[in-house]
Amino acid sequence: MAVYTEVPDGDLAAFIAAYDIGEVISCKGIAEGVENSNFLIHTGTGSYILTLYEKRVHKEDLPFFLGLMEHLAAKGLNCPTPIKARDGIALRELCGRPAAIISFLEGMWPRRPNEKHCQQVGAALADLHIKGSDFPLTRPNNLSVGGWRTLVANTRDRADEVKPGLAAVIGDELDFLAREWPRDLESGVIHADLFPDNVFFLGDRLSGLIDFYFACTDFLAYDLAICLNAWCFEPKGEFNVTKARLMIEGYHRLRPLPDAELTALPILARGAALRFLLTRLYDWLNHPPGAFVSPKDPLEYLKKLTFHQQAKSVAAYGL
Amino acid sequence: MAVYTEVPDGDLAAFIAAYDIGEVISCKGIAEGVENSNFLIHTGTGSYILTLYEKRVHKEDLPFFLGLMEHLAAKGLNCPTPIKARDGIALRELCGRPAAIISFLEGMWPRRPNEKHCQQVGAALADLHIKGSDFPLTRPNNLSVGGWRTLVANTRDRADEVKPGLAAVIGDELDFLAREWPRDLESGVIHADLFPDNVFFLGDRLSGLIDFYFACTDFLAYDLAICLNAWCFEPKGEFNVTKARLMIEGYHRLRPLPDAELTALPILARGAALRFLLTRLYDWLNHPPGAFVSPKDPLEYLKKLTFHQQAKSVAAYGL
Numbered sequence: 001m002a003v004y005t006e007v008p009d010g011d012l013a014a015f016i017a018a019y020d021i022g023e024v025i026s027c028k029g030i031a032e033g034v035e036n037s038n039f040l041i042h043t044g045t046g047s048y049i050l051t052l053y054e055k056r057v058h059k060e061d062l063p064f065f066l067g068l069m070e071h072l073a074a075k076g077l078n079c080p081t082p083i084k085a086r087d088g089i090a091l092r093e094l095c096g097r098p099a100a101i102i103s104f105l106e107g108m109w110p111r112r113p114n115e116k117h118c119q120q121v122g123a124a125l126a127d128l129h130i131k132g133s134d135f136p137l138t139r140p141n142n143l144s145v146g147g148w149r150t151l152v153a154n155t156r157d158r159a160d161e162v163k164p165g166l167a168a169v170i171g172d173e174l175d176f177l178a179r180e181w182p183r184d185l186e187s188g189v190i191h192a193d194l195f196p197d198n199v200f201f202l203g204d205r206l207s208g209l210i211d212f213y214f215a216c217t218d219f220l221a222y223d224l225a226i227c228l229n230a231w232c233f234e235p236k237g238e239f240n241v242t243k244a245r246l247m248i249e250g251y252h253r254l255r256p257l258p259d260a261e262l263t264a265l266p267i268l269a270r271g272a273a274l275r276f277l278l279t280r281l282y283d284w285l286n287h288p289p290g291a292f293v294s295p296k297d298p299l300e301y302l303k304k305l306t307f308h309q310q311a312k313s314v315a316a317y318g319l
Numbered sequence: 320m321a322v323y324t325e326v327p328d329g330d331l332a333a334f335i336a337a338y339d340i341g342e343v344i345s346c347k348g349i350a351e352g353v354e355n356s357n358f359l360i361h362t363g364t365g366s367y368i369l370t371l372y373e374k375r376v377h378k379e380d381l382p383f384f385l386g387l388m389e390h391l392a393a394k395g396l397n398c399p400t401p402i403k404a405r406d407g408i409a410l411r412e413l414c415g416r417p418a419a420i421i422s423f424l425e426g427m428w429p430r431r432p433n434e435k436h437c438q439q440v441g442a443a444l445a446d447l448h449i450k451g452s453d454f455p456l457t458r459p460n461n462l463s464v465g466g467w468r469t470l471v472a473n474t475r476d477r478a479d480e481v482k483p484g485l486a487a488v489i490g491d492e493l494d495f496l497a498r499e500w501p502r503d504l505e506s507g508v509i510h511a512d513l514f515p516d517n518v519f520f521l522g523d524r525l526s527g528l529i530d531f532y533f534a535c536t537d538f539l540a541y542d543l544a545i546c547l548n549a550w551c552f553e554p555k556g557e558f559n560v561t562k563a564r565l566m567i568e569g570y571h572r573l574r575p576l577p578d579a580e581l582t583a584l585p586i587l588a589r590g591a592a593l594r595f596l597l598t599r600l601y602d603w604l605n606h607p608p609g610a611f612v613s614p615k616d617p618l619e620y621l622k623k624l625t626f627h628q629q630a631k632s633v634a635a636y637g638l
Contacts, residue, residue, distance in 0.1 A: 008430040009520075025425040025521060028359055029350035040347055040359060042366070042425060106344040106361060111327040201328075202344060 005037040005052045005095050012050075015094045018085040019101060021045045032197070035213055037097075040104065047104035049080065052097045057213055059098050062091050064139045065212050066100060068132065068189060073103075075131040078208035080105050107200025107207035118231050118243040120206040121199055122250025125191070125227060128209065129220045129255055132189030141192065141218040143275050145181055148174055151278035158285050162298060170277070173305065177271050182219065182264045190223035192216055195230040221261035224251055225268035228317065229276065229304050237303045245318025262319065266311040273308055277301035324356045324371045324414050331369075334413045337404040338420060340364045351516070354532055356416075359423070366423035368399065371416040376532055378417050381410050383458045384531050385419060387451065387508060392422075394450040397527035399424050426519025426526035437550050437562040439525040440518055441569025444510070444546060447528065448539045448574055451508030460511065460535040462594050464500055467493055470597040477604050481617060489596070492624065496590050501538065501583045509542035511535055514549040540580035543570055544587035547636065548595065548623050556622045564637025581638065585630040592627055596620035 007015075007027070016024045022044025030038050030049075037052040053062060066082045070090075073081040080102040082090035092099050110117050141147070152174050159167035191198075193214035200208045224247075232243040248265075251257065280298035287295045311317070326346070335343045341363025349357050349368075356371040372381060385401045389409075392400040399421040401409035411418050429436050460466070471493050478486035510517075512533035519527045543566075551562040567584075570576065599617035606614045630636070 006430060009427045010431065012427070023522075024427070026423075027427050028347075030359070031348035031350045040349070047361070104345075108328050108331075108343070108346055111325065112329065203342075 005054070005097060007039070007050075007052070007095055011095060015092070015099070016041075016043065016101075018087070018092070019083060020086055021048065021083065021101070041101075048083065049102045049104055050094075050099065051102060052094060052099045054097065057098075061139060062098055062100075064137045065215060066090055067137055068135055068215055069102070069212050071135045072128065072131050077128060077131050078105065079212070080208075080210055105200055105208045105210060107202050109197045109199055110201055111196075113196050113231050113243075115243055115246050116204055117196075117199075117201065117206075119246040119250040120201075121194065121227055121231060122224070122247035122252075123254055124199070124206055124209060125194060125223055126251040126254035128191060129188055129223070135189050138217040139215070141190075141216040143192070143214070143216075143279070144218060144222075144271075145174075145178055148177070148271075148274055148278055151282055155278065155281050155285060159281060162281060162284060163302070166281075166302065169302070169305075170274070170281075173270065173274050173309075177267070177274060180267055181271065182260075182267065185219040185221055185261055185264060186258070187217055188220050189215060190218050190220060190226075192218065192223060192226060194223065194227050219261075219264075219268065220255075221257065221264060222268045222272065224248065224257075225265060225272040226275075228265075228269055229272045229301070233304055233307075237300070239304075239307050241316075241318040248314075248317060248319060262314045265314045265317060266308055269308040269311070269317075270305060273301050273305035277305060324373070324416060326358070326369075326371070326414055330414060334411070334418070335360075335362065335420075337406070337411070338402060339405055340367065340402065340420070360420075367402065368421045368423055369413075369418065370421060371413055371418045373416065376417075380458060380532075381417055381419075383456045384534060385409055386456055387454055387534055388421070388531050390454045391447065391450050396447060396450050397424065398531070399527075399529055424519055424527045424529060426521050428516045428518055429520055430515075432515050432550050432562075434562050434565050435523055436515075436518075436520065436525075438565040438569040439520075440513065440546055440550060441543070441566035441571075442573055443518070443525050443528060444513060444542055445570040445573035447510060448507055448542065454508050457536040458534070460509075460537040462511070462533070462535075462598070463537060463541075463590075464493075464497055467496070467590075467593055467597055470601055474597065474600050474604060478600060481600060481603060482621070485600075485621065488621070488624075489593070489600075492589065492593055492628075496586070496593060499586055500590065501579075501586065504538040504540055504580055504583060505577070506536055507539050508534060509537050509539060511537065511542060511545060513542065513546050538580075538583075538587065539574070540576065540583060541587045541591065543567065543576075544584060544591040545594075547584075547588055548591045548620070552623055552626075556619070558623075558626050560635075560637040567633075567636060567638060581633045584633045584636060585627055588627040588630070588636075589624060592620050592624035596624060 024041050024043050026042040028040050030040050035056045036054050039050040041048050041050050072079050083101040084090045090100055156167050198211040228244055232240050277298050280296050283295045284298050343360050343362050345361040347359050349359050354375045355373050358369040360367050360369050391398050402420040403409045409419055475486050517530040547563055551559050596617055599615050602614045603617050
């Protein structure tokens with residue numbers, strides 16, 4: 001929930017004038033996305049999202065993110081597409097920040113994900129992996145093992161403020177994952193943040209995927225492991241094995257999972273749980289008082305990690 | 320900037336189903352309005368604002384606010400109108416809160432108000448007063464002298480934390496205003512909060528007024544005094560007498576100001592400055608740490624109050 005930058009109306013009108021989308025007749029800051037400033041704008045030709053990229057997004061990554069959205073949309077994946085101005089350029093500048101206008105996607109994200117949602121998310125993720133397979137750019141995942149190590153170093157001293165013993169659990173898990181992390185699974189473009197608030201539905205039908213600003217190049221099956229963490233635990237923390245099975249089956253139908261990926265799923269799920277535990281822990285320890293965004297509870301991911309640590313095989317996920 | 324209530328998608332769909340506005344296809348929390356939760360929704364028939372009334376708005380005042388918007392819109396004032404559901408009822412409940420769907424008004428509020436804006440705001444305010452003159456409901460202004468007295472009592476002990484000597488300045492001013500406040504000016508419906516973020520423009524043309532949730536029954540000229548405070552000071556604090564003159568003339572052309580109102584303008588402007596000084600001071604001293612909304616600087620209104628204290632007559636406002 002965030003609008004970090006105020007856009008003066010004159011600056012906005014001048015910015016929009018570079019495009020062939022009509023004049024702007026309305027502009028509302030929207031309370032979604034914690035990384036950037038997002039505005040829902042109406043012009044004579046329809047609705048668009050104006051995004052100003054704030055400091056947590058690296059400018060040099062923007063061609064990857066915007067290029068990926070354009071690539072996927074051109075292949076028929078329902079996702080936002082950067083709009084090009086008359087000069088053919090989509091990535092511009094507004095109020096001293098990189099900025100882009102993105103097509104607006106109708107749909108609503110599910111506040112209470114159910115089994116049907118999970119099945120469709122699995123299928124949509126496989127579709128994204130297939131359609132992304134010939135995207136020419138790459139971007140290393142800076143939130144994989146090396147990134148976790150940095151986050152561990154930056155949270156170790158204060159982790160026990162959140163829960164006594166947490167630093168030791170995290171240190172042991174990092175050692176384990178650094179040693180056991182897979183090396184030779186199929187890599188490609190992954191979304192890397194496909195949480196419920198990034199998946200839109202119209203009625204019961206999945207209508208699109210948004211927010212590609214964590215997308216990167218990594219093991220495809222790791223993306224599925226992230227989704228298992230994000231979608232298949234109930235609000236009180238229990239794992240819903242039916243949701244997991246439906247999600248994996250939904251994925252498998254479009255992109256059959258090789259045995260090596262099925263075997264690796266428990267450890268990939270541990271890695272995904274550690275990744276969100278660490279970023280949440282870091283934000284928890286470092287959020288400025290009075291910030292707009294309330295930090296999310298890191299311990300939700302400690303519980304999830306504990307579940308995956310006990311998983312002996314993919315059978316724990318319903319297969 | 321605020322969305323206080325999360326609306327589950329199922330609850331939203333059920334709520335919208337009571338209306339004849341089509342199915343909801345998008346719903347974004349918008350970062351405007353500090354009192355309520357506002358969502359910009361798209362349905363098959365267009366755009367609407369869904370407002371959930373949070374605790375600072377008293378439920379018993381809502382028929383006044385919604386009735387006034389309906390009354391003014393029916394008279395041709397461009398302002399949001401409550402949409403009635405199929406049962407004829409506009410004020411409903413969602414997520415345990417009073418809630419209404421309001422027509423969506425295109426336009427943008429001016430981040431840098433200029434002279435043309437001020438002139439049109441004066442005219443729009445007079446238009447509002449004329450069109451509101453036969454609105455049958457009344458609502459006392461609980462932020463007039465009596466309300467200031469309560470706010471003074473609730474801020475006196477800590478006012479000097481913000482600026483040494485502030486409590487004494489405020490106490491003296493309240494005494495003065497309580498003694499000298501006008502008694503027999505023309506009363507009627509006033510907006511009472513017509514700040515730049517509540518006035519929309521399309522290009523250079525005023526396109527509508529929003530946010531009637533402070534509207535009440537009080538001296539019409541007091542509303543003009545509020546606008547002089549809200550629109551006619553420059554960012555560094557100087558009073559712009561040209562803006563003021565244009566605003567007053569814009570008003571006067573539609574609703575000629577009687578001599579008594581012109582004479583009272585300096586004291587009404589002092590009252591308006593004290594009102595915003597006090598509410599900002601209260602919020603400054605009482606905002607919870609980590610709140611979404613950053614409190615506004617109360618001392619901006621101390622400077623404005625000082626200007627009005629030195630005004631000997633309406634000549635100080637350019638007339």
